[in-house]
Amino acid sequence: MCSKPVPREPLRRVAVTGGTHGNEMSGVCLARYWMQAPGELQRPSFSAMPLLANPAATAACRRYVGRDLNRTFTSAFLTAKAHPDDPYEVTRARELNQLLGPKASGQAFDFILDLHNTTANMGTCLIVDSTHNVFAMHLCRHLQLQSPELPCRVILYQLTGEESYSLNSVAKNGMALELGPQPQGVLRADLFTRMRALVAAALDFIQLFNQDAAFPAFEMEAYRTLGSVDFPRTEAGDLAGTVHPQLQDRDLEPLRPGAPIFQMFNGEDVLYKGASTVYPMFINEAAYYEKGIAFFQTEKLMFSVPALPALAPAPGPAP
Missing domain, CATH: 2.20.25.160 (N-terminal domain of TfIIb)
Known part of the structure; x- marks a missing residue:
């Protein structure tokens, strides 16, 4: 598994992405709203950039139009020569890599928070690459403490030796929020409100970190x-x-x-x-x-x- 270094400078370049899958409506609607009214994403030390990741799939209210965008941020796709027959999501992944990355470079965004829904009964899940991502683990803990009465589980998705492939892997650090159950193409007010609160709490944590707050060690279940x-x-x-x-x-x-x-x-x-x-x-x-x-x-x-x-x-x- 990868091991991401702990940030040693304030996080200034932060993005919140929705619509990576175009029929997962909480992220789609929040991204659209924040693109028109971004003030909610501002903090004293930074302002997060809202972004609709897959506009074509969002317009069609489909998960994707050519291939799954959230499986396309690997070196094989990002570095290959462009071809007219490339699926839309391959072209879009390269665009996002240039905007938010390039992946694995010093110029990449400091943090990406990617918003997702599932039709499964997953509740609130925080998806991180591995246990070695210390900053993300502390962010997860912070989110869990905001609503201790609600389950907020941490999922480690990356298999040993596997290259990261998700949108948030383009940044120096990142994670995904996964909320369900919500049918595809449907917006539920409770999940919309919950996701909005989680994003606010995540940005508050980054603000605390930027203000030189220290966070103690802890035990994590994942x-x-x-x-x-x-x-x-x-x-x-x-x-x-x-x-x-x-x-x-x-x-x-x-x-x-x-x-x-x-x-x-x-x-x-x-x-x-x-x-x-x-x-x-x-x-x-x-x-x-x-x-x-x-x-x-x-x-x-x-x-x-x-x-x-x-x-x-x-x-x-x-x-």
Whole structure:
């Protein structure tokens, strides 16, 4: 997994992106609103830039028009020579890389907060690349403490040895908010309000950091992706069953060996045959049918996050 250094200077260039998937309406509507009224994103030490990441997909109210934009920020796509037959999202990824990056460069934005919705019963999730991202871990902790009565889970998405591919990976640092359940193309007031509050709290944390606040070490619980499980299928590749009622809507709850995971169309149950308990997420996510994913398996981790020290004071003028 990657290891991102702790910022040693104030974060000045921050972006809040919505509509990376054009039918995830909380981020779409917030980005559109803030582009017209950006004052809500201003803080004394910086002003976050709102951005509609995938305008074509947003206009069509589709996840994407050519390929999944949030899987397109890899070196293979960003550095390849442009071709007239490139999918729209490949061209758009290169545009965003120039605007917010270039990726892995000193000129990249300091932080990107990317906004997403899921049709799965995920509640509020904070998606980060790995445990080594100390700044993001402290931001996650800050967000959790704002509403301790509401579950706010941390998801570690990056597999060992895997190149980061998401929009927020273009910046020096970043994370994604994932709120659900919300149907594709639908806006729910409760999730819209919750996402708006989370963005405000995230920007407040960056402001505190920029003001030389120090944050103590703590213990963090998170869920790390292990892999995915497909639906049962026929030899022709069609669905042969669906998510079992006992698993549906139980995202990030323990799934033990022998528990039912699918219900075949002939009425038979398919049981989980793993050797250990896992925590499934994105169960029956609408956007993942095309990807051959019924749910992801994760493991629950507890780990120590080191303190985030205050920024060193800027050197004064020479005597």
